[in-house]
Amino acid sequence: MTLDITTLSLALFLVYLGNTFLALFLIWVQQRFPGCRLWVTAQALLTAGALLMLLRPYLEPVVIVAGNALLLSALLVFAHALWVFRLKRPFPRAIYFVLIPVVLSLFMVSNQNFALRALVFSVWAGLGTLFDAVLLLIQREPRSQQVRLLTAIPFGLASAASFFRAGGNMIPGIPVGSFEHPEGANGFYLLGAMLLSTVMLFGYFMMLSLKDQQTLHEKELQILKRNHQLWETNKAKDLFFSLVAHDLRGPIGGAARFARKHLLSKTEPQDDRFEALDTLTASLEKTNEFLEKLLWWSHAQLGAWEPHCLPVELNAALSQAVDWIKPLAAQKNISLRFPWNSLPTIETDADSLQRILGNLLSNAVKFSLPDREISLSVQENPDSWEIRVEDHGIGMDPKSLEALFKIEQKLSTHGTQGERGSGLGLILARTLALRLGGDLILSSQLGEGTTATLKLPKTRPQEADEAPPL
The missing domain is CATH 3.30.565.10 (Histidine kinase-like ATPase, C-terminal domain)
Incomplete structure (x- = not known):
């Protein structure tokens, strides 16, 4: 299978350019998600890389290496956006240092045969797209599983195609063609890249859908937490009121029985009545102190x-x-x-x-x-x-x-x-x-x-x- 690389490069450039402008428009109309600017940056890098690939016949080898580096850098920026969105934590910036061996390896094989150049690029591309797919498939919100799977499919297929292409260029005797007219695995890879780029046109919409699912999941967790707090509060209040009733019933009931026995009795000596009155007063003062604290506490709760x-x-x-x-x-x-x-x-x-x-x-x-x-x-x-x-x-x-x-x-x-x-x-x-x-x-x-x-x-x-x- 032999393909015209110029036509494919032009088609890829136009698709990536359309993806970028569509994402910018959605951001402009406030359709955003955490990491959306990084997502658009990655799409812009893909567009720039596809443009340099389109202009490859007129460029120096070092510029061609830069174009390939831009395409691979886009995968890392996609990972940065997914990390921020899915994991809700700072992205480890040290991961960007992996671009150093990426650029060096691309530069070292820039003057080698097409099979070796395709092998190096495909290995890095396979690792990058696999990383992106894994970040999408991490289980955090059960209800978003289907949307996450659909969003991860393009990255997963791109990773599988990259490793398939790398394997095809390693096996002797399989035709590889040239960059201008790729054959075998290289031809299928570029054709697949064209098809996947159209699927990725909907990537931004998928991320927006994921954000909605994530927000809904967080709201549900908040509601469950609040319901549990209300249940605990009501349970505690019921117990508290029963304790208060018990603490009040004892002193008040005891005071009533004490007064009937010692104060209302006609046979009780006068001195004993004064002593009983003092005891009753102390009990009522304790009860009053308890009620006053209870009133202050309820006042502070309002x-x-x-x-x-x-x-x-x-x-x-x-x-x-x-x-x-x-x-x-x-x-x-x-x-x-x-x-x-x-x-x-x-x-x-x-x-x-x-x-x-x-x-x-x-x-x-x-x-x-x-x-x-x-x-x-x-x-x-x-x-x-x-x-x-x-x-x-x-x-x-x-x-x-x-x-x-x-x-x-x-x-x-x-x-x-x-x-x-x-x-x-x-x-x-x-x-x-x-x-x-x-x-x-x-x-x-x-x-x-x-x-x-x-x-x-x-x-x-x-x-x-x-x-x-x-």
Whole structure:
């Protein structure tokens, strides 16, 4: 089979030129995909290579080598575009160094016979198109399998044809012809290149279809993730409400029975009634504290609620929190070490800050042994302030520390002198910290103590973080 190379070269040039202009037009009308500019660049390189092949009889050998290098470079740029589109990660630019041996090998055989030149070009072309086909066939979106396969077919056929041509030029006795009039495998290869170039006219449309399939797949994953989060949230809320109902039923029911037995009884002595009234008042105060924390937490969960940020002096805020906790610390003979050095003024919500500091200090006292020390320290970072509350109490094991901020578990433990808590204090503190644009981080060692670190931004948060889900 003998073909006229001039006619084939002209046809290839026109097809590649049409592909390039069509792709440019689609980009101009906003029909794009990640890596589309690289795809058009590769098509432009194919067009330039086909033009130099068409003008081959009038060019110097070094220019002919450049034309072949352009055709092979296009395959690498196609791979770059597919890598960016399919893998969504930076392309390893070092791969472009493979063009050095490509150009050197083309230059070294430029004065050899046609069979050797065709062999070298075909091997490189086969490897390049195989790489492109593999990138297209990588399984990432199951629903796009058919489109990916159709897009990969031209590259796969071109790779098979290139290796077939390379094998044909290696076998002695098979006619190869010349570049102007190729025969055998070379003739079939060039004819196949012409047919495949027309198929690649639809390559850009296939990539657009792949982008649509990929976008749809990502949206489905987002919907599934959001549904799972909603399911987890509803499950946690159901459990949380059952825990709240249990925590409220006990004190309120107990208070009612206690009042009926000790306060409404006509035989109860007056002194015993006053003692019972004091016990009942303490129980109701604990219940009120629990409800207040619950109200603050639910308030912080509302998306419409925003902190009221104003200038707050850290010295004054810390002093107020320490003064509030001193009576509780005195009951255990716990000393408070406080940084009396001058601290700056920051913009934050004063009420929220006091809530956070009060919870941290009360927990530190609750879980500290008598005659110990609680220390407060302030550290400046480039973009935030860190307020640390460190105690030397009973500490926590990793399992308890992990469950501490999970509302559905609502970890509630007794203090070193039997103090009871609601289990909401630290959950509320971290929720408020996040709404202030900061965070609350705890570290603890069982038997050694706990350190709570409150991070507050130096600048007023433009948009407060959302509170963590239930």
